[in-house]
Amino acid sequence: xxxxxxxxxxxxxxxxxxxxxxxxxxxxxxxxxxxxxxxxxxxxxxxxxxxxxxxxxxxxxxxxxxxxxxxxxxxxxxxxxxxxxxxxxxxxxxxxxxxxxxxxxxxxxxxxxxxxxxxxxxxxxxxxxxxxxxxxxxxxxxxxxxxxxxxxxxxxxxxxxxxxxxxxxxxxxxxxxxxxxxxxxxxxxxxxxxxxxxxxxxxxxxxxxxxxxxxxxxxxxxxxxxxxxxxxxxxxxxxxxxxxxxxxxxxxxxxxxxxxxxxxxxxxxxxxxxxxxxxxxxxxxxxxxxxxxxxxxxxxxxxxxxxxxxxxxxxxxxxxxxxxxxxxxxxxxxxxxxxxxxxxxxxxxxxxxxxxxxxxxxxxxxxxxxxxxxxxxxxxx
Amino acid sequence: xxxxxxxxxxxxxxxxxxxxxxxxxxxxxxxxxxxxxxxxxxxxxxxxxxxxxxxxxxxxxxxxxxxxxxxxxxxxxxxxxxxxxxxxxx
Numbered sequence: 001x002x003x004x005x006x007x008x009x010x011x012x013x014x015x016x017x018x019x020x021x022x023x024x025x026x027x028x029x030x031x032x033x034x035x036x037x038x039x040x041x042x043x044x045x046x047x048x049x050x051x052x053x054x055x056x057x058x059x060x061x062x063x064x065x066x067x068x069x070x071x072x073x074x075x076x077x078x079x080x081x082x083x084x085x086x087x088x089x090x091x092x093x094x095x096x097x098x099x100x101x102x103x104x105x106x107x108x109x110x111x112x113x114x115x116x117x118x119x120x121x122x123x124x125x126x127x128x129x130x131x132x133x134x135x136x137x138x139x140x141x142x143x144x145x146x147x148x149x150x151x152x153x154x155x156x157x158x159x160x161x162x163x164x165x166x167x168x169x170x171x172x173x174x175x176x177x178x179x180x181x182x183x184x185x186x187x188x189x190x191x192x193x194x195x196x197x198x199x200x201x202x203x204x205x206x207x208x209x210x211x212x213x214x215x216x217x218x219x220x221x222x223x224x225x226x227x228x229x230x231x232x233x234x235x236x237x238x239x240x241x242x243x244x245x246x247x248x249x250x251x252x253x254x255x256x257x258x259x260x261x262x263x264x265x266x267x268x269x270x271x272x273x274x275x276x277x278x279x280x281x282x283x284x285x286x287x288x289x290x291x292x293x294x295x296x297x298x299x300x301x302x303x304x305x306x307x308x309x310x311x312x313x314x315x316x317x318x319x320x321x322x323x324x325x326x327x328x329x330x331x332x333x334x335x336x337x338x339x340x341x342x343x344x345x346x347x348x349x350x351x352x353x354x355x356x357x358x359x360x361x362x363x364x365x366x367x368x369x370x371x372x373x374x375x376x377x378x379x380x381x
Numbered sequence: 382x383x384x385x386x387x388x389x390x391x392x393x394x395x396x397x398x399x400x401x402x403x404x405x406x407x408x409x410x411x412x413x414x415x416x417x418x419x420x421x422x423x424x425x426x427x428x429x430x431x432x433x434x435x436x437x438x439x440x441x442x443x444x445x446x447x448x449x450x451x452x453x454x455x456x457x458x459x460x461x462x463x464x465x466x467x468x469x470x471x
Contacts, residue, residue, distance in 0.1 A: 277408075
């Protein structure tokens, strides 16, 4: 979830927000169109849709920032035409079909948490025949980049033997991470190549994969792959977060485990796969550097975000299918709260009971309130 | 399945060692699997490109157990892995 500063940055990015406004203008029939704003955030697109004449807007957002969207709608006299739902769009039913579905859920690269899942679900269940999906399509691009600062700061600390310690067990984790970054156009050493196309009017798969060969145009030391997207919102309306565009999305930098000296004419052959697993994507990026002189691979990396996150033996043990869990004291406390929530007790009454049962954990009922209130906010109807 | 079979890890299967265990992710199914310490030893030998025959010999050197028992346990594990498409046998 984004904080209010990040929401502000998105609105302040006039290339992005103007393009969304123009696409809404091109898609909305004043007085008739119904619009669904998926992941509405502060509700700016919902409000713009109203101003452009949408008959009704459904604005869906699971985060508490939806209250800001409500307040903005009130402040602009639009509250009677926007119906807000604090929920995941996949969990609610709307009373009518939408002529336009608009979303901006894709982060620095479109395969991003439940982005595809939300669009596919909304298109299948909510979109009226002949309706518009904004964005309509996106293409994914990559190029190898000279980015020593992005590599040095995150990989080098583990490879340098600092304090006379062998820190290499952490190095492979750091080397397999990808991160949002800003890369300038002059840092690209290869041609930019498109590795995947996404058509949201027909998309059915949550996964995304592709490959491409970029040609080195300028010799230099390369530290990884810069990836970005180009977005088509509607006919003739779109934008790209390519290096140099300086849009709010930034780009995604996929590190290599070590820098590679590239020679002009070398090929950088890349296979990328974003596989949706459980709640987010596992990214794999396999790279081969093809020497111009011989036409043969001279470097080869197989990397994945699967190797990037720390895992503990204890954590794995508790998640194993054969493990028989036993509740910890924290589990007992939460069970007591949830059981009480199934009855008629108020949050304050539950907190008093919990504090009385677990006096060593809570100095008073007010301290227990935090825990009970959190569970109530999460699980109450 | 025979000890002379060649065994390989498909490209869509990834594994990483955590302590003495191994976590395997099958990108085709999106499912995680776990191996204990002995399974981890066998997996590392598979990844080295060893044949089942060689793996059996390495295990016989490492563990104080009868050869036929090692062979049976190895074939059980490999059969299980192959059934889940985590390894290919040829």
